[in-house]
Amino acid sequence: MGILDLGRYKGIVFAITGFLVFMAIIMAVNHGKAGQFSDNVAGVRFLENRAQQPHAVYDAGLQLAQRLENGEKIDDALEALRKATNTFETSLSGLANGGMISDSTGDIVVLPAMTTKEAVVQLREGSKLWDSYRVKIDPVLRFSGSPYVATQPAPAPAPAATNGKNAAAVAAPAPAAPTVQLSPRGRRLQAALNDLNQFGAAAHGQLGKLLLDMSARVEADSRKQTDTLRYIQIGGMVAALLLLGAIFLFFARNLRKEEASSNRQRKETQDILRTVNEGLFLLDKDLKLGSERSMALNAIFRREDFLDLTFDKLLKDIVPEKTLRTAMDYVALLWGERVNEKLVKTINPLNEVEVHFDNPAGGFDTHFLEFDFNRVKSEGSLSHLLVTVNDVTKRVMLSRELQESQEKAQAQLDLLLRILHVEPDSLTSFLTDADVSLKMVNSILKEPAREESAFRAKIDGIYRQVHAVKGEAAALGLKTVEQRAHAFEESLNDLKGRPSLSGSDFLPLVVKLDDLFNHLAQVREMLSRLVDLHHAIATRRTAGGEVGAEKVDQWLAGQDQTQITKAIIAPPDLGETTGAIGGLERTLEDLAARVASSQAKQVNLRCAGLDGVPEAYRRAVKDITIQLVRNAVVHGIEEPSERTKVNKAAAGALAVEFTPRGTDGYELIVQDDGRGLQLERIKEVAVERGLITPAQAAMLDPRQTMALIFRPGFSTADRVTTDAGRGAGMDLVRILVAELGGRVGLASAGGKFSKFKIWLPATQSAVAA
Amino acid sequence: MASANAKAEPLTNGKLKLMICDDSNIIRRKIERELQIERLQVIATAANGKQAVEAFRKEPADVVTMDITMPEMDGIECVENLVKIKPDVLILVISALSDKATAIEALKKGANGFLCKPFTDRQLTEALEELLRGAGNDD
Incomplete structure (x- = not known):
């Protein structure tokens, strides 16, 4: 803020300055008038004083005449006349022109010029009269030397008193000596004196009166001025008070206005702060x-x-x-x-x-x-x-919901695309199997159980079913199904890990199961829509006679249930059994390729005899082969670089063979040329998992060691993924085979191969089982 | 690969000197290519903090774009060094926003602004312009 930047105080500073200036003007005027007033007082005194002067002139004339008559010395009397004359003349011209004169006491007096009309006239009259008087005085004053005849004795000394006023009375006339002899000049002086005194007798009174009149006038003027001064003072005071009042009012109003505005502002700010959402x-x-x-x-x-x-x-x-x-x-x-x-x-x-x-x-x-x-x-x-x-909770929640729903939509789209890539018969077979599995889970959940062991058995039972669904879904690449099954498995694992179980622990599983059911229903729904779509396309094509969309045909050929479509496009002649198994071969190929690519491995899968799997074993063979193929790729087959080091082909060889053995039933062989079972690693894991003690591990022979992989909860993969590593896989194989009344054989040579040989009884016994 | 190609002579065309520091040559080229600010001229590019400091010693740039995660010397240490050499250098950290605390660390060492990867050419231009504006008047 600069020194002259007064801001909001500008008004008040200007007002005070204005007021002070006004007061100064009033005082200056007052001072001026007061000065004049004292001049007037001096003037009155002066005039009163001078009113005596004409009289003094006249007295001096009389005294001079007296001296002359008495023959006395006249020099001092003449001088007195001259002095009185000069004094009066100075006074008179002072009155006419104003200015400074010194009075009889030597003080300097400033005379006001007599400028009023009456005063000018009076003065002019006075001057005229004086001029005439002067004409009479001048011859007298011109006289010098002695007025007497020279033989005359020395004149008597002049009396001491020279005061003109009393001169006539005080100076006792000396007895007129007959010896007084006037010279001719003396006689002329006497004549002039007579003339002067004669004139002066009337004139001096007039002149004195004139001066007194003027004195009265000046006094009256003075009184008038005093009055003016008083009026000015009163006026100034009133004006000052009014000005002060105006200033006060103005500032009081401004102050009130400012206060009101600042109050309003404060209130507005408060309103904003009270109302704003932020x-x-x-x-x-x-x-x-x-x-x-x-x-x-x-x-x-x-x-x-x-x-x-x-x-x-x-x-x-x-x-x-x-x-x-x-x-x-x-x-x-x-x-x-x-x-x-x-x-x-x-x-x-x-x-x-x-x-x-x-x-x-x-x-x-x-x-x-x-x-x-x-x-x-x-x-x-x-x-x-x-x-x-x-x-922003709502916004964040909304955006999360949006993201979730987007992800869901994306997942559905992925699912749809995936469905389009899956062999139709594999898909329908999967849906049927999954439905059976989940219904089984449902019935296991409903089974009554009280004891801990019963709860654990339930978990194991459910686990196998869900794991099977997961495996198949993974094989078909149905990621959304696989993820849900995986989540289900996680919950089961959580339950398994708990020290004690109760019925209520199973409640969350119902929700998971429901989720899986619903999701599979969605897949089915999507499938049926695709069928409708195909139907629509096919109908239009027939009408227009177009040929094409073979892919859609192919895709739908195996599973289309609608009569119309069947009538239009003849489906490939696939039997109920072989159709599904043909699907299994492709399923296994897909699975092997997918798992291999996710593990950065290469694998050649060769399938044989899967067409001949009887209906009763279809499901089990599928579950078993999926599990074994996956394990072979994840655990058995080495990475290409590792294989080439030991002079193997970069791509691992994997064979799945199903062979009927007549009355001896069936033989299923799954064999890979990978690293074989790593017995030491199996022991370590079994110890880590708490399946055996280190001491027991040391005692196991190779055969017993290999048997460990069929134990529940065993897995050699370090991380649990959807591909492998849960440890339930081989357990599942063992149980499935056992349920069918079959047997599992295992042969392995370190660094060379692993071979699973499964024997299943002839069909009747399988059905009976 | 990247090399610190600092030229010794100062710019006579009145432009400000820009140095690009990022271990990805794709990003370096992207910044160079998309630079649409007349006042800036690229005088050096560096693939890590060490190269950047060397180039900067030879000829200090007025403006620097700086990645954080780089081999040899990371962006945070590099910022500290550059500011020591030339306290009024303007540094725009360009990095993926994985950890805000790391970005803040770079700013504590003296960087002036932050641009999140991935960025569009428009975002880059706006950020650099804002950087220059911020230096011009403190508003």
Whole structure:
């Protein structure tokens, strides 16, 4: 603020200055008038004084005449006349022109010029009269020397008193000596004196009166001026009071106006802060919250008390410590000069921060808050940070829901695309099998159980079914189904890991099962829509006589149930049994290729005799081969680089053969040329899993060691993936074979091969089983 | 591959000197290609913090775009070194936003702004313009 920049005080400063100037003018006028007043007083005194002077002139004339008559010395009397004459003349010209004269006492008096008309006339008359008087005086004053005859004795000394006024009375006339002899010049002087005195007898009274009149006039003027002065003083005082009042009123009004406006502003600010939805507050350099803040903060932070609160204390209990630290670092950055505020908004750690508030009912509520920081500058330097806080929980939730639904839609699309790639017979077979499995899970869940062992048996039973569904889904590449089955398995694993079980622990499984059922229903629904689509396309094509869309035909040929479609496109002649097994061969090829690519391995799968699997074993053979093929690729076959090192072909060879053995039943062989079973690793894992003790491990022979892989809960893959590693696979194979009354044989040579040989009884016994 | 090709002579055309520092030559080329700011001229590119500091010693740039995760010397250390050599250098950190704390660390060392990968040419231009504007007047 500059020295002349008075801001809001400008008005009052101007008003006071104006008032002072006004007062100064009044006082100056007053002073001027008062000066004149004293001049007038001096003038009156002067005039009163001078009113005697004509008389003095006249007296001097008389005295001079007296002296002459008495023959006395006349020099001093003549001089007195001259002096009186001069004095009066000076006074008279002073009166006519104004100016300074010295009075009889030697004081200097400033005479007011007689400028009024009457005074001028009077003065002119007086001057005229005086001029005439002067004409009479002048011859007398011109006289010099002695008026007497020279023989005359020396004249008597002049009396001491020379006062003109008393001269006639005091100077006792000396007895007229007959010896007084006037010279001719003396006689002429006498004549002139006589003439003068004669004239003076009337004139001196007139002149004296004239002066007294003038004195009265000046006095009257003076009185008038005194009155004027009084009026001016009163007027000035009244004007000053009025001015003061006006100034006071003006400022009182302005003050009131300003106060009203500032009150209004304050109220508006309060209204804004009370109504605004955002949490608003200022942060100072010590990170203390300012006193003005929006009411929304109370709701956002669930607290009323913000007094003397610092920013870190505000956040401390609601965000994780790491977030708090990062946030404080970020705020510190904003206080620094280097960082460009707009270019760091994206790394604001409180941009969408998850906060937890304690819930009085127990637990805590999760919210998402959005903080925005803006630098506030005053007079060029950073004074505060303006913090804006919003509760964006709804927005975050919505966007998450949106994302989920997008993901779901994407998953459905993926599923649809996947379905288009799956062999129709494999898909229908899968759906039928899965349906059977899940119904079985449902019935297992419903089975009554009280004891721990019964609960565990239930879990195992469910596990096998779900695992089978998962395996098949994976083989077909139906990822969404596989994921759900995997999640189901995870829940089962969780249950398995619990020290004790109760019936209620199985409730979440019902939800999972329902989810799987629904999802499979979706797949079915999608399939039927595709059939409808095909139907529509086929109908149109027949009408238009077009040929094409073989792929759709092919895809649908195996499973299309509608009569119309069948009538239009003859499906390939696939028997009920062989159709499904033809699907199995492709399923296994797909599975082997998919798993191999996910493991960065290469594999050649050769299938033989799968067409001949009897209906009764179809399901089991499928489950078993899926499991063994997957295991062979994951565990048996080595990576190409490893294979070439030991002079093997880069691609592993994997064979699945199903051979009927007449009355001896059937033989299923799954063989790979991989690294074989690693007996030491199997032992280690079995010990790790708690299946055997280290001491037992040391005692096992190769055959017993290999048997370990059929134990429930064994897996040699380090990580559980959807491809392998659960450890339930070989257990499942063992159980499936056992349920059918068959046997499993296993042969392996380290670094060379693994061979699973499964014998299944002749069909009747299988059916009986 | 990347080489610090700093030229010794100063720019006479009144442009500001830009150095690009990123271990991905794709990103380096992207920035170079998409640079649409008349006032800037690329004088050096570097594939890691060490190269950047060497190039900067030879001829300090006015503006630097800086990756964080780089071999040899990471962006955070590099920022610290560059600011020591030339305190008024403008540094825009360009990095994937995996960890905000790391980005903040770079800013604490003296970087001026942050641009998140992946970015469009428009975002890059706007960020650099904002960086230059922020340096011009403190508003």
